[in-house]
Amino acid sequence: MAQIINGKETSKKIREQIRLETEKMQKETGIRPGLAVILVGDDPASAIYVRNKKKACDEVGFLSKEFVLPATAKEEDLLALIDQLNADPEIHGILVQLPVPKHMDAKKVIARIDPKKDVDAFSFENVGRIVTGDFDFVPCTPAGIMELLAEYRISPEGKRAVVIGRSNIVGKPMALLLLHQNATVTVCHSRTENLAEICREADILVAAVGKAKFVTEDMVKEGAVVIDVGMNRDENGLCGDVDFAAVEKKASYITPVPGGVGPMTITLLMKNTLTSAQKAGKGE
Ligand code: NAP
Helix, strand or coil, rough: EEEECHHHHHHHHHHHHHHHHHHHHHHHHCCCCCCEEEEECCCCHHHHHHHHHHHHHHHCCCCCEEEEEEECCCCHHHHHHHHHHHCCCCCCCCCCCCCCCCCHHHHHHHHHHHHHHHHCCHHHHHCCCCCCCCHHHHCCHHHHHHHHHHHHHCCCCCCCCCCCCCCCCCCCHEEEHHHCCCCEEEEECCCCHHHHHHHCCCCCEECCCCCCCCCCCHCCCCCEEEEECCCCCCCCCEEEEEEEHHCCCCCCCCCCCCCCCCHHHHHHHHHHHHHHHHHCCCCC
16 A cells, blocks of 8 residues: 655645745845736636635745736736836746736747746746756746655655656656656657556656546556646546556555645745745845
């Protein structure tokens, strides 16, 4: 039976460290980390994410500013707001909640954020830095997974890691982070042949597919570490990409859904914002 990797507990612990560091920094330098979140339109799921980010900011003592633009807003209005926040010394992190409405060019919008304030690490500059290993920020979900591995003393060094999914926000940065920690990494996707066979070679298996219970027991090696990024809905509510009940019996460690990777994502956003504020304090 696998040991459960508890993302809720780990997240709580890291948030407390961030709160203490924030308090100390504010006392010593007068700088309070500030995060600006921009929401365009009225997508209910996005509105919940934005609300949760504000709650997390309050919890760790950050300043948070929220901007809601109507779905009909012009791209230039959004770009002007980003310019204003780029110049705002109280703001160390800027996040545009994706997706933006179809009439806007998401790439252009992200590229407008000052890379020093791009705490989602989606900009071309930050992606390049992740590739070369010279980075301050990493997309929050893969960064959260690396924190979970560290918390449970699971070293990727020398291990075979398989990542299912090659999205820019999860799969690709995940593979790079595992590579930087000296895992031997394979990235799988919808055109991969012999997927189950490749997955069975994994010491660390990361599922970022977006399909409920996609990873079945026969795809998992005995004793593997299984990380489930998926957030899907089935007849019982929220579920991951892994058939948890069956895989749990075979894995050595496993993340549940909910309570695994999910809670870490916003926590890492807080961590990236703190890093940005610390760097700003040093004039970097
Ligand atoms: P995405 O952009 O839709 O990417 C899904 C990936 O899965 C793609 O690379 C796709 O391959 C691959 N895939 C689809 N069907 C496959 C198949 N039959 N065999 C092998 N690979 C297949 O999704 P995402 O944004 O990376 O998110 C993945 C999941 O993680 C979703 O459930 C999402 O809700 C969740 N998520 C959770 C968090 C969190 O905080 N917990 C954060 C972000 C995302 P192709 O590239 O070939 O199409």
